[in-house]
Amino acid sequence: MLYFDLIFILGFFPILTFLSFLDRSAEYKNLLLIVGSVLFLSWGRPFYVCAALLTSVLDWFISLLMDKIAGSRALRKALLFADVLMNFSVTVFVGQDFLNKAPKCFSMLDSVLPLCIGGICLRGMAYVFEVYRREIRAEKNYFCLLTYTSSLHLLCAGGAVGYKAAEPAIRRREITINKLSRGLTEIFLGMGKSAILYPAFDKISGIAFSSQGRFNVIIGICAFLIGNYFLFTGLWDMSKGMGLANGFDYPKNYSHLSAKGLFSGIADSFNSSCVHFFKIAFRLDGRNKFVPTLLCYVAIALWYKVSVTFLLMGTLAGIVCAVEQTTVGDKLRKVPAAVRFVYVFVLSTLILSLAYYGDITAWARGLTNFRGDRLISTSLEKVLLNHLWLIIIGLVCAFEPLVGGVRKICLKASQKSSELCKAVRYAEILFTVLVFAAAVILSAGVDL
């Protein structure tokens, strides 16, 4: 079961939300959230998720021990190391066990569950890390910690939204009209991304790779990357929306694609809370940046999947980011935007496409495959035309300059007169409703 499955969005979630309104106490809401989350997580795979949730018990014990032996730094370090080792093992042997059964070609859709289990472990690790750094005191109430680690909307809202940020809402929940309205908007638009845009780009990449044309591979890789961007950003939007409907307010876990921040900007814009956690863990605020940056991106890549391909991908990304941050970054930021865009595009295509091929030789062969009589195959041409408006909408939604442009136009229009302002706002509501309706109908159409 995924967030955009109809059984979840039009069955499980409304019932859970309705039940959460029956009592105002945070304890009741937490209990309901734990039960709902365990049910959601264990949907079809009870054993694996129970194993992952057990780690939260160990995290709790370790954090309490850390608090008790506040004086001994070596012991605290040893405990932190033990916790990292345990969480890492569960992520790899329990979570990524699913990935090992999956085909070589990396599919984000198949990796949602492994990444969710990885997310549970990462949150546990982040909590212990916060206790180790003395940013927070160890949590005495285990159920508060369990709410944090198991919460179903925190699964995608960020691999590592810190306990410090989530604790106030766990202790005292406040659901306002503003939060509810924002939450529903996020859910509706996220559903649109995951159920309308992702399948379209997925179809384009599938056809691009299966037919012959000189530029088919490039289009295929772009469609693969943008499609997965929409799948995950859609899931994150939905989880943020669900959190808002339940009284939590998390920061966004991604930012729109832009060449402004160079390649490291692109790498950081995706799953930003996870990247932020690893950056703190590897102390990227220090003077010597090269090695920690490299290790940080290697760790992030391995968190997605423990394999040689991902190790290589992480290493390549780490080298580029380290070089950008230590030497050439400032110079590159001064070059014209078009050149910067080409630089970021080429590097992203080269490095991130490794995830699609899943094998270095296949990757090398695929990227050099410029055979074919036509620039793009007829079948790809047909699919591109069939999804033309959707592609344009997708590109506008994904890239920061385009999103910013649309936002500016709307803002200018709404500032002209109060009537125009109202019109813009109602158009926004209409758009949200239409997106949701289309997403539900399309999902139902696929299921039938």
Place this chain on the structure above:
Amino acid sequence: MEKENTQLLSENEQAINRLKEESDNNTFECIKLLILGAVFVMAFAVFIVFGGEDNDTVELNRKNLMSGKYTESLENKYKADIPFEEQVKSLSERISFCFGIGNKISKKTVEEEADSVTEEEPVYESSAPDPSEKLLQSEEQTKHSEIEKKTSETTGQQSKSGSKKQTDTALSRSEEEETSEETEEKPQDEPQVILPSTNNTEPSVTSVTTVKP
């Protein structure tokens, strides 16, 4: 004094404007919540109220629960019980039609809509099958088998010629796929059979093939 007064007035005006903006925002958020909430509740109600009533879920026991079979059957049941199947299908096709240039709405959907506009077929009172209908059905079946034989012969020839092509480049393969898609879109090329019937409506034989991209 005058300066101070004008400054106070402008400050008051600014504060009033800010309050007005805030109240406007709150009103808008309320309206937004009402609309979005109503849409959400409606969608939820439609799927719950108009869903099917089959209870063919797997028995709830420890083994089924731990293997994930029970939850899987629940999910399948929910998917199978989606209400207004035909309408949802045609709507999803119409939505996909708006995605770009050159999309087509399948003839079936158009015909279904036309059927819904025309008169409904007469409903026979007795539930027992009519003997003349049985005879007609057996005649239809024999003709069907004959047609199938003929088509299998012709497709066999085609596959033989196609097997030669398969040794060609991948480009020709993709072109073949495209041509198969094109023929799929032109149902007038398919063999049509007109059979005698007791009703005035002509029975038609339609074959549906799905070609994977």
